[in-house]
Amino acid sequence: MPQHTQRPAETRMVYPIFPGDTNHYGTLFGGQAMAWMDQAAFITATRWARRKVVTVHSSAIDFKHPVPQGSIVELVAWIQRTGRTSMTVEVEMWVEPMQKDERRLASRGAFVLVALDEEGRPTPVPPLPEGGPS
Template identity: 50%
Template sequence: MIVQILKANNGEYMSISIEEKIKRAETRVCKAVFPSTVNHHDTLFGGQALSWMDETAFIAATRFCHKPLVTVSSDRIDFSHPIPAGTVVELVGTIEKVGRTSIRVKVDIFVESMSEEGRTKAISGMFSLVAVDENRKPTPILD
């Protein structure tokens, strides 16, 4: 177990494991699928889904390292279930891997009917982000 020393808001220092930082960084975002976000099939436009996923990945990675980040790639985006207009989606971002200057975040989108219980995983993908310094050069994720 790797431990990192953090400075709390009150100025005191505390130690936290990487596993705990990963747990704390999990990000959940809910969105309503309105007509302005759907395509000609009346389902969520893929570009809109990717935008929401990238934003969720960015938030999760930022919550983990609190550094400036840029997205460098998205991998294996699987659209396994259509997301109809008039539904609610929940995006869940979880840290999958922490490298020296990069971090990989998995983002899943779950769809829920507004009138029925239950939800279905509809889209899943991986996003890689890199921490950058003031000169936009890669910098270590962990200090």
């Protein structure tokens, strides 16, 4: 198995929008969008720190475009900033119609996650390299 020489700072996740994910208007539930965004942030922070991480804060999540049933969403999450024990992860959700080659930004937000040691106490995380994520 190949060894990675740098830590992954970005995660991409893709979901189809099925009827069970939508409200009575036929668009993605806002709560489902937030849950998927938090999951993408969790995976990104876990891959960066390689420790147990927990979400401690989310910024305002801006919903810019509805996500209709029958479309595809791609979540793109990346480490924006690291502190001593925390990581700020930006997450964008892009929507694509299944029958067209176009994308629109549906929502965006930021999540702060903290790395924990075996006793559940905050523990240091690797810093971002100068110049941002690799």
